[in-house]
Amino acid sequence: MGTTAAIREHYDSLAFIYRTFWGDHIHHGLFLDGDGPARAQVRLIEYCVGLLGAVGRDVLDVGCGHGGTAIRLAEQCGCRVLGITISEKQAHIAHDNAARAGVGEQVSIVAADAEAFAYPAERFDLVWTMESSEHFADKSGYFQNVGRTLRAGGELLLSAWTGSMTSPRVQEVATRFLCPELWTREQYESAVAAAGLRVRVADDLSPRVLRTWEICSQRAKAAGVAVKLLPAAVREFVAGIDVIIEAYRSGEMTYTVITAQKP
Ligand code: SAH
Numbered sequence: 001m002g003t004t005a006a007i008r009e010h011y012d013s014l015a016f017i018y019r020t021f022w023g024d025h026i027h028h029g030l031f032l033d034g035d036g037p038a039r040a041q042v043r044l045i046e047y048c049v050g051l052l053g054a055v056g057r058d059v060l061d062v063g064c065g066h067g068g069t070a071i072r073l074a075e076q077c078g079c080r081v082l083g084i085t086i087s088e089k090q091a092h093i094a095h096d097n098a099a100r101a102g103v104g105e106q107v108s109i110v111a112a113d114a115e116a117f118a119y120p121a122e123r124f125d126l127v128w129t130m131e132s133s134e135h136f137a138d139k140s141g142y143f144q145n146v147g148r149t150l151r152a153g154g155e156l157l158l159s160a161w162t163g164s165m166t167s168p169r170v171q172e173v174a175t176r177f178l179c180p181e182l183w184t185r186e187q188y189e190s191a192v193a194a195a196g197l198r199v200r201v202a203d204d205l206s207p208r209v210l211r212t213w214e215i216c217s218q219r220a221k222a223a224g225v226a227v228k229l230l231p232a233a234v235r236e237f238v239a240g241i242d243v244i245i246e247a248y249r250s251g252e253m254t255y256t257v258i259t260a261q262k263p
Pocket of ligand 1: 011024025027064066067084086087090132136
C-alpha cells in the first residue's frame, strides 16, 4: 500500500540496495548511444536543467533521495538547495554526501513529509520534483503548494512516471512501487495549470529511459540466487522490474518531464 509510513519504510530499508544497484541518483537514466548508467543518470539532470529558462539561486528539491540532484545543482549552478525526504535514513545519507562533495554549506536536508510541509510563500526560484510526486496522495494540493512557494518567474521541474489508472499494467506498477496512483501527462498538466503555473514543456522521454530497467533486470539476474536471501521488500522490488518493463513496452506507461513557470 502507498501509505506514508510504507513509503518511508521502503526508502529507509532499501537505501543500501538502491545505492548498490543504481548509485546515489534514485531516478531513471536518460540513455544516449554508449551511455552507461552513471552517465545516463547525470544526463537526465543535465537535460532537465537545459529545459529551464534559468536555474535560480534558491531551490527546493522535493523528495531529494540521497541528494544526487541537490549536490549537482549546488556544484554546477551555484544553487542553495533545501532537500526534503520522507526517509530519515536518506536524509542522513544526503547530508553526508553533500558534506563529502564539499557543498555542505549550500545544501540543507530535512526529513519531512512533502504533503504536510509548511511551504513558505514566494521563497524559491525552482522547485525540483523528480520521481517523487508519484507517491503523493494529493497531487493537486501539492502543486498548489508549489505555486505558493515559488517566486514570480520561478519554475517547476517535474519528472514523473505517467500513465492512466484505467490500465491494469499501470495499476500494478502503482501498487508495487507504493504509489497511491499514477497520473497521465494530461492530468499533471491540468493540475499544474490549475495551480497558476504556465506549462512550458511537456516531453515524453520513455524510449530513452527504458534501458534503466533493462539494466536493473540484468543486474538482478546476475545477482541470481542471492536475491532470494534479501529482505522481502527487496525481493518485491526486483519482482516489480519486469512489470515496469512490460508497462513501458506496451506504451501504457510513459516517462514525462514538465516545466512550468509562475507568471
Ligand atoms: N528525487 C530523488 C529521489 C527519487 S526517489 C532522485 O531523483 O534521486 C523518491 C523520493 O521521494 C524519495 O526520496 C522519497 O523519500 C521521496 N518521497 C516520497 N514520498 C514523500 C513524501 N510524502 N514526502 C517527502 N518525500 C517523499
